[in-house]
Amino acid sequence: MGRMIETSLKSWLPVEPGSDFPIQNIPFGIFRKGVGSPHAATRIGNTVIDLFALAEHGFLDGLGINPGSFNFKYLNPLFELGKQSCRSLRKQLALIFEEQNTRACDRISSATDILYSASVVQMLLPLKVGDYTDFYSSLEHATNVGIMFRDPANALLPNWKQLPVGYHGRSSSIVVSGTAIHRPKGQIKPLNSEVPVFSPTRELDFELEIAFITSKNTALGSSVSTDDAEDHIIGLLLFNDLSARDIQRWEYVPLGPFLSKSFGSVVSPWVVTLDALEPFRVKGPVQEPEVLPYLKFSGDHNFDIQLDVFIQAEGQPETPVCHSNYKFMYWNMAQQLAHQTVNGCNIKVGDLYASGTISGPASDSFGSMLEIAWKGTKPVKMPDGTERSFINDLDTIIMRGYCEKPGLRIGFGEVATKILPAL
Amino acid sequence: MGRMIETSLKSWLPVEPGSDFPIQNIPFGIFRKGVGSPHAATRIGNTVIDLFALAEHGFLDGLGINPGSFNFKYLNPLFELGKQSCRSLRKQLALIFEEQNTRACDRISSATDILYSASVVQMLLPLKVGDYTDFYSSLEHATNVGIMFRDPANALLPNWKQLPVGYHGRSSSIVVSGTAIHRPKGQIKPLNSEVPVFSPTRELDFELEIAFITSKNTALGSSVSTDDAEDHIIGLLLFNDLSARDIQRWEYVPLGPFLSKSFGSVVSPWVVTLDALEPFRVKGPVQEPEVLPYLKFSGDHNFDIQLDVFIQAEGQPETPVCHSNYKFMYWNMAQQLAHQTVNGCNIKVGDLYASGTISGPASDSFGSMLEIAWKGTKPVKMPDGTERSFINDLDTIIMRGYCEKPGLRIGFGEVATKILPAL
Numbered sequence: 001m002g003r004m005i006e007t008s009l010k011s012w013l014p015v016e017p018g019s020d021f022p023i024q025n026i027p028f029g030i031f032r033k034g035v036g037s038p039h040a041a042t043r044i045g046n047t048v049i050d051l052f053a054l055a056e057h058g059f060l061d062g063l064g065i066n067p068g069s070f071n072f073k074y075l076n077p078l079f080e081l082g083k084q085s086c087r088s089l090r091k092q093l094a095l096i097f098e099e100q101n102t103r104a105c106d107r108i109s110s111a112t113d114i115l116y117s118a119s120v121v122q123m124l125l126p127l128k129v130g131d132y133t134d135f136y137s138s139l140e141h142a143t144n145v146g147i148m149f150r151d152p153a154n155a156l157l158p159n160w161k162q163l164p165v166g167y168h169g170r171s172s173s174i175v176v177s178g179t180a181i182h183r184p185k186g187q188i189k190p191l192n193s194e195v196p197v198f199s200p201t202r203e204l205d206f207e208l209e210i211a212f213i214t215s216k217n218t219a220l221g222s223s224v225s226t227d228d229a230e231d232h233i234i235g236l237l238l239f240n241d242l243s244a245r246d247i248q249r250w251e252y253v254p255l256g257p258f259l260s261k262s263f264g265s266v267v268s269p270w271v272v273t274l275d276a277l278e279p280f281r282v283k284g285p286v287q288e289p290e291v292l293p294y295l296k297f298s299g300d301h302n303f304d305i306q307l308d309v310f311i312q313a314e315g316q317p318e319t320p321v322c323h324s325n326y327k328f329m330y331w332n333m334a335q336q337l338a339h340q341t342v343n344g345c346n347i348k349v350g351d352l353y354a355s356g357t358i359s360g361p362a363s364d365s366f367g368s369m370l371e372i373a374w375k376g377t378k379p380v381k382m383p384d385g386t387e388r389s390f391i392n393d394l395d396t397i398i399m400r401g402y403c404e405k406p407g408l409r410i411g412f413g414e415v416a417t418k419i420l421p422a423l
Numbered sequence: 424m425g426r427m428i429e430t431s432l433k434s435w436l437p438v439e440p441g442s443d444f445p446i447q448n449i450p451f452g453i454f455r456k457g458v459g460s461p462h463a464a465t466r467i468g469n470t471v472i473d474l475f476a477l478a479e480h481g482f483l484d485g486l487g488i489n490p491g492s493f494n495f496k497y498l499n500p501l502f503e504l505g506k507q508s509c510r511s512l513r514k515q516l517a518l519i520f521e522e523q524n525t526r527a528c529d530r531i532s533s534a535t536d537i538l539y540s541a542s543v544v545q546m547l548l549p550l551k552v553g554d555y556t557d558f559y560s561s562l563e564h565a566t567n568v569g570i571m572f573r574d575p576a577n578a579l580l581p582n583w584k585q586l587p588v589g590y591h592g593r594s595s596s597i598v599v600s601g602t603a604i605h606r607p608k609g610q611i612k613p614l615n616s617e618v619p620v621f622s623p624t625r626e627l628d629f630e631l632e633i634a635f636i637t638s639k640n641t642a643l644g645s646s647v648s649t650d651d652a653e654d655h656i657i658g659l660l661l662f663n664d665l666s667a668r669d670i671q672r673w674e675y676v677p678l679g680p681f682l683s684k685s686f687g688s689v690v691s692p693w694v695v696t697l698d699a700l701e702p703f704r705v706k707g708p709v710q711e712p713e714v715l716p717y718l719k720f721s722g723d724h725n726f727d728i729q730l731d732v733f734i735q736a737e738g739q740p741e742t743p744v745c746h747s748n749y750k751f752m753y754w755n756m757a758q759q760l761a762h763q764t765v766n767g768c769n770i771k772v773g774d775l776y777a778s779g780t781i782s783g784p785a786s787d788s789f790g791s792m793l794e795i796a797w798k799g800t801k802p803v804k805m806p807d808g809t810e811r812s813f814i815n816d817l818d819t820i821i822m823r824g825y826c827e828k829p830g831l832r833i834g835f836g837e838v839a840t841k842i843l844p845a846l
Contacts, residue, residue, distance in 0.1 A: 130594065130595060131593055131594050131595050136678060157676055157677060158612075158617075159610075159612075159619075159673055159674060159676070162610060162618070162619050163610055163619075163674065165674070165677075165678055165681075166678065166681055167590070167591070167678040167679045167681055168590070168591040168592055168593055168681065168685070169591055170554055170591055170768060171553065171554050171594075172553060172554050172643075172768070172769050172770065172771050172774070173643055173767075173768050173769055175643065179643075181643075181644075181767075182644045182767055184766035184767050185765060185766060185767075186765060186766045187582075187585060187586055187715065189581075189582075194581075195585070195712070196582075196585050196586075196715070198715050198716070198717060220595075220596055220598065220602075220604075220686075220687060221604075221605045221686075221846055222846075244766070247766070250582055251582060251586065251588070252677070252678075252679075253580060253582070253677075254580060254588075254675070254676075254679070255559060255588055255589065255590040255675075255679040255680065256590045256675075256677070256678040256679020256680075257678065257679075258588075258589055258590055258591065259762070259763075259765065259766040259768065260766075262591070262763075262766060262768040263643075263766040263767045263768055264643060264767070289618070292610065292619070292621050293621070294621060339682070340682075340685075342608060342609060342682065343607035343608060343609045343667070343670070343682040343683075343685060343686040344596075344604075344605055344607050344608075344686045344687070344846070345593060345595070345596050345682065345685040345686055346595050346596055347595065348595050351595070423644055423645075423767070
């Protein structure tokens with residue numbers, strides 16, 4: 001069975017031009033209508049499709065999937081069934097919703113519990129996140145940070161091109177798009193002071209990232225090779241790794257970022273499968289020096305995903321601040337997962353592995369305000385005449401991601417986060 | 424209702440002199456007999472008591488605890504009931520098992536499904552760990568590491584006495600005492616080389632730690648004060664934070680320890696409640712300079728827990744390598760939890776917060792081989808004439824912890840980990 005849904009296929013559900021969700025996408029999410037129970041869902045155009053209701057009506061019989069897998073507040077039970085089951089499910093959904101299937105169209109359209117307009121439902125956090133790792137895999141981002149904070153002549157640390165640097169992040173504070181986050185407070189050491197002060201962060205930033213989700217458990221002591229890595233990866237999300245730069249600067253030596261990150265990280269609601277992204281595979285950057293054998297790989301593991309970031313001040317239009325692309329990643333997911341497990345670390349269904357800030361070579365492709373405004377020296381002009389070196393209270397940060405080629409667009413929707421004043 | 428079980432109380436179950444588990448302890452764990460279902464348990468002397476069976480027999484009626492809370496493979500559902508419920512449960516257990524209660528003795532002794540010898544059951548991982556933080560809160564340990572790896576004249580980094588430094592760790596690889604761990608492989612940069620090699624670690628170490636467990640959820644955006652922190656903490660475990668020093672040295676700048684830690688961390692099976700440890704509260708070290716207001720506290724939050732570490736080579740007797748004490752901690756748990764949440768980070772039932780290596784002032788109280796053998800310059804002599812600067816294959820690391828005063832001993836049992844060769 002092929003992994004992709006044919007590009008020529010159309011759905012009997014309306015799909016507007018430029019939609020992120022044609023029948024070729026079929027992403028997975030968790031939604032709730034009003035005070036109803038959360039169910040697994042997919043989306044075509046602006047229509048959210050209740051997979052539990054669809055299963056209860058018998059449309060998903062024969063896949064060997066217990067409808068109970070869709071009747072839960074997280075996608076974990078669905079992903080636990082494995083990539084092959086999710087692949088069969090997407091194929092079956094494409095058959096049900098393709099435009100020739102008038103019988104399914106009639107039956108489903110006349111049911112009252114399957115189809116919902118995206119505007120009337122609430123999208124929830126799609127996963128119970130087990131462990132969360134944040135990598136640091138964009139060469140341009142690591143170089144920019146190195147130039148600004150260490151030594152421009154030796155911007156990259158010696159280990160950076162030898163291994164995909166990463167660290168463990170906080171899972172409990174990962175929330176879904178639309179969740180407002182209060183500006184965090186913490187210890188900040190002013191430049192001309194020997195001692196820290198306690199204050200709301202003055203340098204609240206976003207980090208534009210993509211996260212992959214694992215759908216297979218491994219045993220402690222075992223490793224996943226780069227060849228096998230994608231068998232463990234069900235799909236991707238947009239990820240906003242909110243960061244408080246001043247808190248980070250004071251706390252992070254020697255054990256890494258901690259409270260500067262754990263006040264909130266935000267994901268988009270729809271898990272876009274690797275299968276749907278298959279047409280957008282591209283070669284990654286050349287890796288020089290040569291990597292150690294366990295990090296070598298065959299095939300293309302980068303993906304051409306256009307990523308845009310906007311800041312929207314209250315009552316103002318969206319202001320674009322960044323146009324980047326996931327294809328710029330120096331270290332790919334297969335390498336990241338191989339590295340994560342090379343010491344025998346076990347992985348679980350529902351783990352989340354974020355890319356690190358995705359910056360490109362051009363200055364309009366930098367994936368954080370730290371880089372965009374270059375440490376405050378090049379602030380961004382907003383429509384109301386104000387400037388931003390970092391994020392203000394009541395600003396909303398919006399990230400969007402999509403892949404496009406003639407006749408096919410696969411998108412992620414958006415991850416939007418409003419920053420509220422410190423409590 | 425008082426928190427403690429009276430010191431004069433005795434049990435009708437046998438308790439040998441020097442036992443870690445008198446009727447004043449009543450810890451919580453998860454056990455399995457043969458292929459039976461995992462149940463919550465407590466322990467008195469060498470007897471493991473099945474709490475689900477005890478509830479099914481009606482002994483725990485009136486506490487408002489659904490017996491189903493004990494019929495699970497983790498303690499999380501029990502701890503979710505809150506500290507007050509766990510307190511009532513411990514009090515009830517003390518009434519059932521105190522030596523005057525001959526009626527309970529007769530009924531329980533004649534049942535076949537309540538009492539088990541500790542030697543015939545398997546103790547399991549007691550918790551589904553949500554997030555895991557590892558602090559770095561021993562002044563002596565941080566100073567020793569600073570002297571060895573940075574600048575002896577400025578061993579402590581500037582932030583160390585201002586905040587309890589910590590970082591996020593990997594939850595998936597936390598296992599229970601008795602689980603053998605394979606020596607991890609990874610990237611190591613030899614001293615005289617510009618490039619790393621791939622190799623099993625040559626510097627496998629333990630870190631002697633104590634972990635606390637939270638039993639209350641908080642909302643994202645809220646903080647826990649030092650005054651309220653212990654309301655969120657149900658109890659403590661022994662924690663062996665296995666570390667690969669050579670992997671750590673190469674990977675940890677700038678984002679902290681990652682694969683050098685995530686190959687396995689080991690906990691003792693019995694959660695000893697803060698209530699049981701109440702008689703062993705002591706003052707902590709004086710904190711100078713003065714800490715910021717959110718880190719100030721009232722009362723004593725250090726605990727006098729004697730901690731011993733032994734290495735046992737295959738077929739050899741145990742060799743003591745460290746005698747330390749939890750009372751040495753510079754930063755206490757109330758401060759650690761207040762710091763963890765001061766940015767609004769939410770905490771959950773079943774989170775685990777480890778202390779960091781617990782070293783005391785004397786050289787025989789250092790809590791890691793790195794410090795004990797002082798970077799390999801003072802190797803430990805073993806009974807068979809061999810030496811240890813780090814841990815060899817087939818060595819077992821054993822940590823024990825207990826509190827003692829006249830007429831009362833409360834212990835943790837042990838956390839034992841055998842190191843197997845790299846796979």
